Amino acid sequence: MKKIASILNINREEVTQYRLLNSIPDSRERRKPYLYEDAKKILREDKDISDRKFTKRLNDLGYDISRFAASQVKKEILNSELIVADNVKDDDGKDDEINRESDFMSFKEIIGHDGSLKTQISQAKAAILYPPHGLHTLLLGPSGVGKSQLAEAMYEFALESGRLKAGSPFIVFNCADYADNPQLLMSQLFGYVKGAFTGAESSKAGLVEKADGGILFLDEVHRLPSEGQEILFFLLDKGKFRRLGETDSERQANIMLIAATTENPESSLLLTFRRRIPMVIELPPISERPHTERFEIIKFFFKKEAFRINKPIKLKPDALRALMLYDCPGNIGQMRSDIQVACARGFLKTLDSRDGEITINLADLPNHVRMGLLKVSKREPYIEEYSDKDIIIYPNKVSKLLPKEDRYILPDEIYQFIEDRFTELKNDGLKTDEIYKIVGSQVESELKKFANDIRTKNFVSKKELKEIVGEKILYAVEEAIDIAKENYKNIKDNLFYALAIHLSAAYERVKSGKSIFNPQLESVRREYLREYVVAKKMVEKINKILDIELTDDEVGFVAMYLRTFSASEGGNKGNVAVIVLTHGHVACGMADVANKLLGVNIAHGIEMALDESLKMHFCIQLKL
Numbered sequence: 001m002k003k004i005a006s007i008l009n010i011n012r013e014e015v016t017q018y019r020l021l022n023s024i025p026d027s028r029e030r031r032k033p034y035l036y037e038d039a040k041k042i043l044r045e046d047k048d049i050s051d052r053k054f055t056k057r058l059n060d061l062g063y064d065i066s067r068f069a070a071s072q073v074k075k076e077i078l079n080s081e082l083i084v085a086d087n088v089k090d091d092d093g094k095d096d097e098i099n100r101e102s103d104f105m106s107f108k109e110i111i112g113h114d115g116s117l118k119t120q121i122s123q124a125k126a127a128i129l130y131p132p133h134g135l136h137t138l139l140l141g142p143s144g145v146g147k148s149q150l151a152e153a154m155y156e157f158a159l160e161s162g163r164l165k166a167g168s169p170f171i172v173f174n175c176a177d178y179a180d181n182p183q184l185l186m187s188q189l190f191g192y193v194k195g196a197f198t199g200a201e202s203s204k205a206g207l208v209e210k211a212d213g214g215i216l217f218l219d220e221v222h223r224l225p226s227e228g229q230e231i232l233f234f235l236l237d238k239g240k241f242r243r244l245g246e247t248d249s250e251r252q253a254n255i256m257l258i259a260a261t262t263e264n265p266e267s268s269l270l271l272t273f274r275r276r277i278p279m280v281i282e283l284p285p286i287s288e289r290p291h292t293e294r295f296e297i298i299k300f301f302f303k304k305e306a307f308r309i310n311k312p313i314k315l316k317p318d319a320l321r322a323l324m325l326y327d328c329p330g331n332i333g334q335m336r337s338d339i340q341v342a343c344a345r346g347f348l349k350t351l352d353s354r355d356g357e358i359t360i361n362l363a364d365l366p367n368h369v370r371m372g373l374l375k376v377s378k379r380e381p382y383i384e385e386y387s388d389k390d391i392i393i394y395p396n397k398v399s400k401l402l403p404k405e406d407r408y409i410l411p412d413e414i415y416q417f418i419e420d421r422f423t424e425l426k427n428d429g430l431k432t433d434e435i436y437k438i439v440g441s442q443v444e445s446e447l448k449k450f451a452n453d454i455r456t457k458n459f460v461s462k463k464e465l466k467e468i469v470g471e472k473i474l475y476a477v478e479e480a481i482d483i484a485k486e487n488y489k490n491i492k493d494n495l496f497y498a499l500a501i502h503l504s505a506a507y508e509r510v511k512s513g514k515s516i517f518n519p520q521l522e523s524v525r526r527e528y529l530r531e532y533v534v535a536k537k538m539v540e541k542i543n544k545i546l547d548i549e550l551t552d553d554e555v556g557f558v559a560m561y562l563r564t565f566s567a568s569e570g571g572n573k574g575n576v577a578v579i580v581l582t583h584g585h586v587a588c589g590m591a592d593v594a595n596k597l598l599g600v601n602i603a604h605g606i607e608m609a610l611d612e613s614l615k616m617h618f619c620i621q622l623k624l
Contacts, residue, residue, distance in 0.1 A: 032114075035063055039073050047078065076118055106156035110149065111300060112293045120281050124150060127279040128158045128256075136236055136276060138221075139260040141283035144333030147260040148172075150283065151217045154258060158215065169214035171207050175223035182225045187244050189224075190231060196245025208241060212253040221259040222268035229273040232257070236276040286331045291324065291383075298323050299393065301336050302360075305343040306395040311350070312357040313343065315391045318373065319362050321383055326372025338369050351422045357392070367508040368470055469504040476545040477503055480538040480558075487534045488566045495565035502557065503542065510548045521556040528563050535559035578603045 035058070042049065042057050049057075055070040065073075107113045107121045127135040137154070139147040151172075158164040178185035183197060191206030207216065218224070224232070235241045236257060240250045257277070265274055286294060298320070306313045319342070328335050342365050346358040362370055425435045466474045477500045484491050509516055525532050535558035539550050580587040580603060587605030 031063075035065070036073065036077065038063075039070075040077055043074065043077055072119075076122060106153045106160055110146070110153055111296045112289060115293055116284065116289050120150070120283060123279060123281045124154050125157065127281075128154055128163055129161065133254060134158070134163065134256040135279040136257040137259070137279040137281060138265060138274075138277045139258065139281050139283065140265065141262070142285055142329075142331060143262055144331030144335075145283040145285055146332055147283060148217075148219060150281070151215075151258045151260065155215050155217075158256075164214060169211050170217065171211040171214070172217045172219070173207050174219040176220040179220075179223040182228070183244075185224065186228050186231075189228065190241055190243055192244035193246050196243070200245070203243070206243065208235065208253050208255065209251070211255045214255065216255045216257050218257065218259045220261065222261045222263040222265075226270060229270045233270070233273045233276050286328050286335065294324060297332060297335065298339070299391075301339045302343070302393045303396065305340065306358075306393045309343070309347055309358065310395050311347075312395065313346070313393045314357050314359045315393065316359065316361050317390065319360050319365055320391060322362060322365055322369050322372040324372070324383060326369045338366050341366055342369075348422070363512055367504075367511060469500050472546065473504050473507060474500060476542045479541050479545060483538050483541060484534060484562060484566075487530075488562070490566060492565045495561060498565065499558070499561055502561070506550065506554055506557075507546060507548065510550065516551060516553045516557075521553055524556040524559050528559050531559040531562040531566075532556070535562055579606060580604065581606045 038061055039054075039058065042054060051067055051071045051074065054074055055065065055067045058065050058070055107124070110117060110121070112118075113121050124137070127137045139150060141147055152170070155164075155170040159166060159168070173189065175185060178188060187196070187200075187204070187206065189206050190208055191204050192200050193203045194200055231241060235253065235255075239252055239254060241253060242250055259277065261268060265280075286297070289297075302313050302315060323335070323339070328338075330337070342360050343358065345364040346360045350358050362373070421438075422435055425438060426432075430438075477496060480499070481491065481496055484495070506516060532555065535555045538558055539555045542548075543550055578591070580591045582590070582605075587607045591603035591605035
């Protein structure tokens, strides 16, 4: 870099900026092909060479490389060379042309495929190509690291390499969707026969049968109950299974299983099940990825947003530095969400101007992202490479693979919604400031719906939520919920998650000097007086903990949440109640099961001693 700057008579920083903008790799990446070629020659001469001798041979050729780095290079080459050497024959004994991996695009679409994820990609290729039908694979790593993306890439590679025929199935199933109902989960996977359980009026094939001849991807596999893991083990071991309720026959299915989990497999998966999954691939969190790859990931997501909006995006240096430095516990998935929120805010600012591009400033980023600039200890020299000039991203088509489902992605319609609503309100004669308040509140409402959907699908744990909104906000919500529970007996769990997401957004607005406007405030005060009084106490507690001043407009929003997520809306006036009355300790359990299955809270159990009078007890209960 220094030599290039000297030859061109420019600053070194200008060279670095040019390299980054044009996606030119750094010196280490540029030398990699030559390093690997020389390393392959050494290993062909002696594949059992020691790491020490291998490192010395490379350094004698002029490479300044440590023994650890050399050993990693050696391991990667030996893994890939095994694949190249293991020519798979088809039924006619002819060579499959699956070794022309340089022609395949599936894994090249993944950022880091030739960098920090090179070993993982080699493992994935080996799993797909292993004869005769591939190796069952377990993907490990925290939320948002790209496990779904890798599974999809493995399927694409199987098609490209000819290991699967065109049109072979790729079935995706998230075990967490049915974790609260193991029987339903099992029936989804393995199918069932008529009469297997109440409501099974006809036989139905499961996902295992649908995946026959292809790949079954089970996400959150640790949510599969032990019984399900045992059945799956038998399927992987013998290629046979039974539908639920089936006893007199067995079915066959030839599948390759790719499973993913965020948990420790040794504590969450049965040993017998783990033994049938020989390939284990662990994906690193974004904090362990090289800064060059983090920059590419950031740039890629902005390219995607620029393409969706069809406008160039100008990213200011401070905003980029914050994105490079902030803690991102939700990993790549959360980073995408954070960038989308920033683009939505930047997009809103352009609607009343003739500016042909969207500018993303530090203030447009979520608060937890902006905090990245405070991490002085992490301000390593490489960060200065991103600090000189604006980066402009143009709306070129993006082709890189992304997971089909991502818990952190906002709805695709968000930009169109903002634009249409802005135009509508402007045509109605409203001023720009008024429009910003109304549209801003509606965007927050969309985020609330999004958070509610997440909770409905059992996606977010409290631990994950803390990583998204921060510990302080989570604590404030917990204290506020305690106040709600003192006044309402049946607060739904959804309230906690939705309120946390909403409060995070409200907190950011207050801290950035933006007002919060609730157009339904007067209606809430008039129609939901009880909820408004409780919400007032909750907001006072939140203000004290967070040291902010949320106004009555925000009290109105909290009251609306209480109204939505409390089972006793309007005091349950006009609602039907069911009383289950039994001798012995049975009624409460029956009522609880019925409420859970139906998603309501209308059944109430009353349990009596065996010698009590039914008539007397019933009259007493009615009087109470």
